[in-house]
Amino acid sequence: MGYPKIIVNLKKIKHNAFIINKKCNDYGISVMGITKSFLADPIITQILVDSGIEFIGDSRIENLKKIEHIKIPKVLIRIPMISEAKDVVLLSDISLNSEIKTIEALNSSSKLHNKIHKIILMIEMGDFREGILFNEIENILEKIKTLKHIDLIGVGTNFTCYGGIIPDGNKLKKFSEIVSFIENKLQKNLKIISGGNSSSLHLLGKVDFGKVNNLRIGEAIVLGQETAFGQKVKGCFQDTFILQAEIIELKLKENSLRAILALGKQDVDYEALIPLDSSIKVIGASSDHLIIDLSNSTTIYDIGDIINFRMGYFSLLRGMTSPYIKKELIY
Known part of the structure; x- marks a missing residue:
């Protein structure tokens, strides 16, 4: 085959995915397996699905298109560009969002294609990447309520990716309080409360996750380590x-x-x-x-x-x- 070359050990990746999925499920948390590190290769993605993971997430529509034949809910985890609204509606079941103009564009595209597009609203919790501020919440919720082809099914937040904010019990508690505020305003319970990524794994069994019932896991699956402190995940392989x-x-x-x-x-x-x-x-x-x-x-x-x-x-x-x-x- 020639060099340079990356050897991908599917057996070890499946083992890691199974271990992490079970660990999360034991605490009532579903896993969104993130596929961007391997460009959503269909074979590797199917390995994650076979391990029992409930959702697949990727940051690029091009990657989700490669796996549209795989029967699992697919999530666009980078907030969408308005220019790709049509593809977002057609190729992802759910998208993470923080801008009302983009959500309105998704609504228009969904109406055009006779679809209902599900969204997760991202909340800023100090990492200073994507997410709306607390004082924006009521206004954006009122606008979302008017969009007939948008279904707000969840709330999410991000830790460690940009600002280096490491999650802890207090931050998860504060996030859960914001979720309760949103649910009260909507008068409904949200299905997905996505409380972070691989950097939250080290907290399982140590702190109360509150309302959090989902984590977006990529690095811990593909490399067997959490991202808060770079520690190995017990029972997982690092040489995948x-x-x-x-x-x-x-x-x-x-x-x-x-x-x-x-x-x-x-x-x-x-x-x-x-x-x-x-x-x-x-x-x-x-x-x-x-x-x-x-x-x-x-x-x-x-x-x-x-x-x-x-x-x-x-x-x-x-x-x-x-x-x-x-x-x-x-x-």
Whole structure:
């Protein structure tokens, strides 16, 4: 198949998905499996579905289109662009929203296609990414009530992704109080209360999740670690995706044995690469070359040899997106 290459271990991904889904379900929480890190590859996505996960979420409509044949509720987790309203209505069952103009566009598109589009309203809780402020809630709820082709089925919030706000019991309690306020204004119970992502996993069994009944989980499934503190999830694999790259130069430079691999910043986030040979040190990278130090390795490497890496989340995202990196799925 050639190199560079990412080897995807489907058995380990399914194991991780099953473990995390069960862990969440044991506390009354459903899982939305996030597929963006592997571009919603249909085979990998089906693995998540087979593990019992209740929803699939992705940030890009193009990815959801690839899995429209898979029978599971699909959620657009990046707030939509008005220009893609038609595709959002046709290709996702639910979308996360924070702008009334966008919700109105979704309503118009839904009316045109004789559909009811479900939405989750995102609430700002300090991470300063998407989400409406508390003082906007009543006004936006009143406007949503007038939209005949929009069904507000849930409320969500985000932690850790941008502002570095780590969830805790107090933040979940405050979020639950806002949910109660919204439900009181709507005079109905909401179906989905999505209280964060992989960074909330470490709180299961330790704090009261209040009204939260859903988590959006991506990294913990694909890499076996939570994102609040980067700790391993008990019972999960971290070597689900292995990057392989070939040595194209091997020379003694600056008193160290250095190798260049046919891989660069255009392909991966080199700072998020973890060599399986722990004695190897990643020195740096240019757009097309990765430089590593082999001085402390007991393995004798040569030109054409392959170096294996585990990948951090952003390296995985970039690597799976790169057309220059081949992908091999194994069972």
